[in-house]
Amino acid sequence: MTTRMKAITEAATLLFLRQGYARTQISHIAKAIDVSVGTIYHDFAGKKEIMHFVLKGTIDSEFYNQTFERPVTDDLFIGVENEIAALLEDTITDFEKHLIKDTDSYDFEDLISDAFDLLARYAVGCLFIEKNQFEFKFLADHYKTHRRKFLDTMSKYLTSFIQKGTVRSMEHLELSTTLIIEILTWWAMDRQYTSFETSDLPLDLAKKICLDNILSAYKI
Incomplete structure (x- = not known):
């Protein structure tokens, strides 16, 4: 996982927990780590993919220790x-x-x-x-x-x-x-x-x- 993906994941985690998934927009995540919205989409296909990325990392401690093909799509999170x-x-x-x-x-x-x-x-x-x-x-x-x-x-x-x-x-x-x-x-x-x-x-x-x-x- 790249440094930027780590920053996106950490910012999204706090936003999902504090203001809710539905109220969190990609622009909020981008603003939290001071990057453009387009930069977020370079790493993740969308908000759902970021959410699943966070959840997968929660249940699998080794998940983040790999190189990801970007942008990460939901094909990675089937099931x-x-x-x-x-x-x-x-x-x-x-x-x-x-x-x-x-x-x-x-x-x-x-x-x-x-x-x-x-x-x-x-x-x-x-x-x-x-x-x-x-x-x-x-x-x-x-x-x-x-x-x-x-x-x-x-x-x-x-x-x-x-x-x-x-x-x-x-x-x-x-x-x-x-x-x-x-x-x-x-x-x-x-x-x-x-x-x-x-x-x-x-x-x-x-x-x-x-x-x-x-x-x-x-x-x-």
Whole structure:
């Protein structure tokens, strides 16, 4: 990926997340990186191609490490939405594995750390779907199912820890689980991309602050 394509991708990501895909125009992306609209079209066939480029890079960490034929067209992204839907399923399967095995060696701190890392890893893709759910119904439907499964899995883990006596009991478990997830989501995802006050906070520091407060509130 060229330096200019990287700049286009980063600018488009912030615009898609902060003002929405539908409201973002190629001219907005061009203005953000101080190039002409024609320059953008030299690298990408259109806005949809930029969006898919961003999403593909979110689900495949090696995607950007290649030389692209320009302008990038949507032929490169056939089936990408199905790939995202499959990834959402796979992440939950992997996330819940400690419910089936290694329950004794897996503790509350491990859970919160793993949940934070998972949310941070796919932050751009998840936030994009959240902010643009009406334009991308297929992805939004799968993401809503994913969020429900994530909540259920977190609740099962917390129930296990409460029964073992390592986490305090909660009167409203599902609501408390939702609160924990929302805290994790803000520090792992929103903080970097949609918050103007803390976007420059390093991820490792954000994780440290998040874990310290959640563990202090719930761990016995």
